[in-house]
Amino acid sequence: MTTVTGVQPFTDDELATIRADVPILGRTVRDGHRLVYLDSGATSQKPRQVLEAERAYYEQHNAAVHRGAHQLAEEATDAYEEARAAVASFVGVNDSEVVFTKNATESLNLVAYAMSNAVTAGPEARRFVLAPGDEVLVTEMEHHANLVPWQQLCRRSGATLRWVPMTDEGRLDLSTLDSLITERTRVVAFTQASNVLGTINPVAPLVSRAKAVGALVVLDVCQSVPHQPVDLAALDVDFAAFSGHKMLGPLGVGVLWGRSELLEAMPPFITGGSMIGSVTMGDATFTAPPQRFEAGVPVAAQAVGLHAAVDYLSALGMDRVAEHERRLTALLLEGLAELPWVRVVGPTSTVDRGGAVSFAVDGVHAHDVGQVLDDQGIAVRVGHHCAEPLHRRMGVVATTRASFGPYNGEDDVRALLAGLQQVRKVFGLAA
């Protein structure tokens, strides 16, 4: 994450307004403690504008999108398609290229399964077919959602999975990229921002190398889109996946973005209603994207909620969200650096780094760290954060992770740092 000159973090008053917008931050946990929510990397909390948009949809417009001739169906369809346009514009792409899914995991599986289905699709889908000898390249820092679907695709197709290794600091080791991306490489799938390390990966070198050999680039933007400005078109990737619920939106809606010429040629993953051209008892043709990839009654209320979320984030300004979270990250990293019994797993400066900060506490298992923090009202994530190979590479079984949202403040960082002192005390390790 780079500092944009002149971009200011939120003032105290602005932060207070944001917090007042998020109802759950008003509750207490564990015997009256203020909720210190530092788990937005797992899922974000929701402003009332998002909740009200969903409620208004159900109270005023609910109907099955793309079906029916009645007024409600028209309004529901409009609301859903307006949500698509808003989300598309938020990440700098055309709305016809945005597919609503259940979540980012489904988005990534959609691509992997569509590639399997390409085997029996028409000649236009040939470029998606993998065979023995082909290779799929991922990285050692992937979330399981951007690893396991590719492992499975390789099992189904006979292709070989390879991966970019990491440095001890938790950055991609691109020194062997030329030997990893070759004429055999058909897919390069990687994350823009690590959900564990916070590392922000350089997209351009991987994209240019992949393009040189004609490989498809699939970018996981789950941990970048909610926290910094992202222009997918400018990144020049082929597909990108993110989840609504990590960006102040509701659960149950995710996004797959794909280049229109690719979506046009790609066979469907899930089939059924809404996605067909015409159907006979023996066969079916499929409709154009994005509907081709949205079988069944669409998640309209959730899409409407996500629309409200991107409006909310746009009003805050993503550059300001990024700067705000960068300052919190810097404060946390500085605080942790003063604790010799804490080891940060990942980059220790805010250069090319997002706001996920994972760490190990000497002599105390992550689960126990999380438990003692929870006892003080501090919500963090513990475990392997759906990235087991990453943890194995970094030499830890489990870590404690703090991650930020726009509603976090310096008081949250101070609460965490104080909470860690309490962890030492409970386990009899305090000096």
Place this chain on the structure above:
Amino acid sequence: MDLYAELILEHSKHPQGEGLRDPFDAEVHHVNTTCGDEVTLRVRLGERDGVTTLEDISFASQGCAISRASASVLHELVSGLPLDEVESTYEAMHGMLTSRGKDPGSEEVLGDGVALAGVAKYPSRVKCALLSWMALTDALARATAVPTAPVPTAGATAGPATGSPVAVKEDPR
């Protein structure tokens, strides 16, 4: 907080019976999939007055204070017991841990284990406390299985029930 009573911390820092010992009749490997904690556990059966006993239970574990303390308590409570008493001790521990705090546990049956009662109020930690206990029931099922009829558990690499170790990796939910 009541979860980390002095007794629990003591058990977790110095787990009773830790270490893998030979000979053994069955070995299992269980993983808590939510955090990657793991335990390798061995059982050796014996016989006293015509009754089958759990002669020794040995383990190597990597995990949180709760899972390590629970393995230590497990060793302390059931080593040397006839299998039916091992079973009833397991039932008492399982009952207490899954009671959401309603069953404080009987000190007569569970000894130091009643200090784990606080875990029941934290549903996400019950798995930690049960890890070694689930591994034990699995290991006993394998050790007492009829030879030539390996237990058909998912993910198991089954082998003869006596003499050679049997490994299984699964989520002990």
